[in-house]
Amino acid sequence: MTKRALALLLIPFLFFYALPAQAAVEKEGRKWQDESIYFIMVDRFNNGDSSNDYEVNVKDPKAYHGGDFKGIIQQLDYIKEMGFTAIWLTPIFKNEPGGYHGYWVEDFYKVEEHFGTLEDFKKLVKEAHKRDMKVILDIVVNHTDYHHPWLNDPDKKDWFHEKKDVLNWKDQKEVENGWLFGLPDLAQENPEVKQYLIDMAKWWIKETDIDGYRLDAVKHVPKTFWKEFSKEVKSVKEDFLLIGEVWDNDPRFIAEYGKYGIDAFIDYPFYREASKTLSNIDQSMQPLYDVWLRNKTFYKNPYLLGTFLDNHDTVRFTRLALQNKQYPVTRIKMGLTYLFTAPGIPIMYYGTEIALDGGEDPDNRRLMNFRTDKEIIDYIKKLGELRNTLPSLTRGDFELLYEKNGMAVFKRTYKNETAVIAINNTSKSQKVRIDNKQLEPNKELRGLLAGDLVRGNKDGYDIILDRETAEVYVLADKSGINIPFIAVLIAIYVAFGFFLYFAKKRRKE
Template identity: 70%
Template sequence: MGNRLCALLILPFLLFYAWPVQAAEKEERTWQDEAIYFIMVDRFNNMDPTNDEDVNVNDPKGYFGGDLKGVTAKLDYIKEMGFTAIWLTPIFENMPGGYHGYWIKDFYRVDPHFGTLDDLKTLVKEAHKRDMKVILDFVANHVGYNHPWLHDPAKKDWFHPKKEIFDWSNQRQLENGWVYGLPDLAQENPEVKKYLIDAAKWWIKEADIDGYRLDTVRHVPKSFWQEFAKEVKSVKKDFFLLGEVWSDDPRDLAEYGKYGIDGFVDYPLYGAVKQSLAKRDASLRPLYDVWEYNKTFYDRPYLLGTFLDNHDNVRFTKLAIDNRNNPVSRIKVAMTYLFTAPGIPIMYYGTEIAMNGGEDPDNRRLMDFRADPEIIDYLKKIGPLRQQLPSLRRGDFTLLYEKDGMAVWKRQYEDETTVIAINNTGETQHVHLTNDQLPQNKELRGFLLDDLVRGDDDGYDIILDRETAEVYKLREKTGLNIPFIAAIVIVYALFLLFLYMVKKRAKRMPE
């Protein structure tokens, strides 16, 4: 009897929730939904001592022992911080001393220092199990110093004549000169072009990778990139090409976007990052200005890779220290911006532990997994939040307020609105938003600091402590849900009426 009574009590709820509702369609994941963790393989994690040839952690330009197995072992660690893809420095076999991967010797072999092709395949499979993507660095511009091809008469025409680049604004010199003395490949040679494209396609077929980060894009003819993009994308659907065009002018990036390269590391924004986020009390307006420029000149601004630092620039931590600021506070504020602003956030390994470092190779120190987890814990909030709220990945971007380092932005996607507030100053800040900026009499629910701002007839008042940030979702005010309660009451009343009618009818029936 007790079980029957329990079932009768639960039944109205089942009936209520069984009422037909329109199921929300799950949107197809695109590259603008990703967040990338960038790894210099040799400096990350050593899990296989059998490949530790020439390892010397005391030599800044020597091998430190990191390998592909080490990356695989840390996939969960990376995913927990909200990253959905990894980008690896080149893993192809290098000439002696090429710990970084950019002095390629063999385009078809994994460097023995990093492991084997099977190790790469395992890494990709394990990443895909976790719904994570894998991007490899691909170098089409040059090979390593003293490469064997230089001494092969049959490949005499594979290289441009050895010349330095004197005028970095001269496109001919950029495409034909030897960058830092590295042998410059002649991509206009059909044999060279075929070799490079075939190699790029081979890795996709063999290892099922998801994208390439393209090194030194401006030093390679645009016609090559056009054919390269067409060919590699014919191998795998939605294969991603992320180009490195080192320029502060968004128009330079936009130009290469016409030739099949999907996105670019956002160097124009990097200039604003150094200006606005690496020090306290700096205006955040330059960050938004770069977005406006990018949106104007580039047809896919949401595919630009935003970053605080990388293997070619000094560490963000050093910038903060040089400005006499706490790097932990600076990184937390800066990463909040990257994860909530348009673009694909890219974080260089070690930023999560405030790793210090100056110019190359000092910015490539050995990763320490026993460091203070304060930033890591923060990333575990802000990273997954980006995946939870589509407006942070796909929404428009509007500046609501900025004054002397205190800024508020709004992002809107379909029926979801988020508000991002960043206090980049050394004092508590108060911002009043009007009902012209946000709908009247709703509330802002904070996710990072658990803040709650209730709107009224006059608007919304946001208060943030120094060097903190909050991400709010705009929603209806919470409280008693009268319509829901009324609906439940009606359902129960109808159900009790139904039981009464059944019982009454049963009494009338002859025994």
């Protein structure tokens, strides 16, 4: 406990060495790749207004559970304190009965009454912006709800494709025109449909001042539509982000949509490797690095890929760890360490910070609990502070220096700042020698996550980590005898000694 407390006290002093690179970032301006996203399923997060609890039943996994905009507003500080700089919300549009998740849209211009009012949502966006946090809204343009009024409107009979489910997932025409899970498929090639959807998307930006859209079911919509959609939407607000969900394991297929105006993508190939590798122990981390090498080849800007361990469409990462007979808290720490320090925009699904369990949909959408152990939350706070302070962790290159059966060391360099990330995802303590060809010699590695210090010698740097632990270092000149720094350390130890003395004395009394 003493070592952890001391490490936390040292972090502000060690951050001093990252200031030159950080100043350069501030001068260049904040970019989307600098963000970290907290993903919220609105209905399952926090109930802040009981007046909109219509037919709420927290015991029914397919019913509304009461989460709303006011509940999110109440927890914005909680999210920001963990270091997140943006929130992504599931669709907020009025849904047909039972559409707690938001993807069965009944009215594209109305807010779902279970979540609050349009004014409530506007306040949420304003409150997020006050905290310098961005808001990304999930938007659905592929389909409507099962019983949409347009289906019975003679004037809109050509607004939908022929009723036929997707059967051959390798036939792209069928993927785009088929009804996804029986949901009525909109015909975006129809000029009226296209204009309606574009106008609707622009209206929400103008009306609420949101900062980005997460585009649902991208590959089920023609690329020609996305080209015009992206051009029109981005004309409304500068630096508006479009991040697409292309659920596919081929990065070449996903990257193709980048030619049609979509800025970023949810990285499913990364998820496939990360969920498998990081939910277990003694697994090589080479496949994760290989994903990055492929991403550099296929994407215009691979730093804009949204990386994640799980989401509302997958089994919870906690469940994967349990299936592997692993302690979920430790697995989550290892997983998030990689997520926050490797290239990409980290996206963390709500509840991960409390190791929320869950199997297949809808079990993976359980109600959030704010009265639980804070171990992971405290760890995320440290990771968030590092990511928001060290530009090398958001903009730096990415090089694998060492990997063996889960013990990995990575290097990231941005301008005059070098970060070294060491992750021991094995069942034993590990010692790794990084030679002077891999890192500049005669310096030292200052650990910012756990307070470790590694001094270089004539042979290089010896990094030693306990099992299932990680450290994030910055490369700096050897400190030598730093009188002010040592004086601060002495003061800390003396103060801590007095604290222990008086605590012991009070117990005796």
